[in-house]
Amino acid sequence: MRFTLATVVAALPYLVSATIVPEQHGQSRSISLGKRSNLRGEDGVVNADNLRAHLKSTVGKIQRGAAAFERNTGARHPAASASTPAKRDVASDKLTDDSEELWYGKISVGTPAVTYTVDFDTGSSDLFLPGANCGSTCSGHTKYKHTASSTSKALGKSFSLAYGDGSTVKGKQYTDTVKxxxxxxxxxxxxxxxxxxxxxxxxxxxxxxxxxxxFKSISEYNADPVFQTLVKDGETTDGVFAFKLSDSGAELTLGGLNDDLYSGKITYVDVTQEGYWQVDVDAVNVESDKVLGSTSAIIDSGTTLVVATTSDAKKFYDAIDGAEEATDIGDGYYTVPCDSIPDVSLTFGGKEFKISSDTFNLGQESSGSSKCVGGIVGEDTGLDFWIVGDVFMRNVYTVFDVDNSRVGFAELA
Incomplete structure (x- = not known):
């Protein structure tokens, strides 16, 4: 027997916190994701500078979100350590993977509508575009001209976003129509x-x-993210969106799921703290042996790596024969023998989901090296959770359920 999502929602009070639920969903429309690689060269060697910059940017984004959470809610993020501060529609968007660092597709903004490409990032909550008065660094980007849109309204507020790699974005806030x-x-x-x-x-x-x-609580604007606005405006079938992140056929689906992209049942785990998509990982496994027990994690499409605490990363690599610290790459990075990439998996809701050797292996440490850099990296962000990015997400169909505050995982079709 198969159930609609409405049936599942009705039954939620009677389900345990991590459940496996069969579902059926309607037709979807798609937005493509494209790909470009600059974390690994054509020779298969990792680009250490880009890898370090990406990790810094990720850490900065997560720390900025935690600061926004405190401003918006009046309370420190619970994961912050003491040391650190009617019938509606289903749609989908084909996605592009840029250097396994960001996944982007098309949206349109304004009246008349202008098309832009944006990075879809579940680790943050705000939409920004280059403005008409942005200088030479915005060259090559399509610029948002608020004066040309009849539906644009200035809010009289500024914003400033700083990233750990030194990147910044500054400007003014507006409201407008986004499609x-x-x-x-x-x-x-x-x-x-x-x-x-x-x-x-x-x-x-x-x-x-x-x-x-x-979620809104980590918004720098303290405003609803685009998807939550779609839900409030009655534009989606369900308050659900889902990602398939892959080298080909990558897709973002909004308002439901695309049944053609996954097989079997979806395993759901409850969000433990809204802000990020924060859930519990039951276990981290190497060769099917549990090497780490339950830990908290956020599911972040805007991060390439899986970022663990430094102590957890050490315990993880201690369980792998031949693993060594990759000091030439940077603190927190490790190598494993290229000819014996380990079987790694994460357990959610009692089900083990594997990380393929292709996604776990970031590339050779250096040209001709027999050592390859692992996709789980140690970094202390000041927040007591892992950041589970594309190294894991590229192996599963990932469902983000706003209505029921949960995340689901399924095997790719």
Whole structure:
């Protein structure tokens, strides 16, 4: 017997916190994701500078979100350590993977509508685009001209976003009409950037802007993210979106699921703290042996790596024969023998989901080396959770359920 999502929602009070539920969903429309690689060269060697910059940017984003959470809610994020501060529609968007660092697709903004590419990032919550008065660093990007949109309204507020790699975005806030795959978010808060640092130049950041898909509590604007606006405006079938992240056929689906992209049942785990998509991992496994027990994690499409605490990363690699610290790459990085990449998996809701050797292996440490850099990295962010990014997400169909505050995982079809 198969159940609709409405049936599952009705039954939620009677289900345990981590459940496996069969579902059926309607037709979807798609937005593509494209790909470019600059974390690994054509020779298979990792680009250490880009890898370090990506990790810094990720840490900065997560710490900024935690600061926004405190401003918006009046309380420190619970994961912060003491040391650190009617019938509606289903749509989908084909996605592009840029250097396994960001996944981007098309949206349109304004009246008349102008098309932009944006990075879809579940680890943040705000939409920003380069503004008309942005300088040379915005060259090559499509610029948002608020004066040309009849539905644009200035909010009289500024914004400033700083990333750990030194990248910054600054500008003014507006509301305007945002469309994605035919779904319309009216009076959506967005940022029009008057300044992009070099990290967001088109040569480094091919998307025009970024669209956060977390919760309102980590919004720098303290405003609803685009997807939550779509739900409030009655544009989606269900308050659900899902990612398939892969080298081909990558897709973001909004308002439901695309049954053709996954097989079997979806395993759901409850969000433990809204802000990020924060859930519990039952176990971290090497060769099917549990090497780490229960830990908290956020599921972040805007991060390539899986970022563990430094102590957890050490315990993880201690369980792998031949693993060594990769000091030439940076603190927290490790290598494993290229000819024996380990079987690694994460357990959610009692089900083990594997990380393929292709996604776990970031590339050779150096040209001709027999050592390959592992995709789980140790870094202390000041928040007591792992950041589970694309190294894991590229192996599963990932469901983000806003209505029921949960995340689901399924095997790819």
């Amino acid at each position: 994605i795959a035919g779904l319309t978010a009216k009076k959506q808060t967005l940022g029009s950037a008057s300044q992009y640092s070099s990290g967001f130049e088109s040569s480094n950041f091919p998307a025009d802007g970024l669209m956060g898909m977390g």
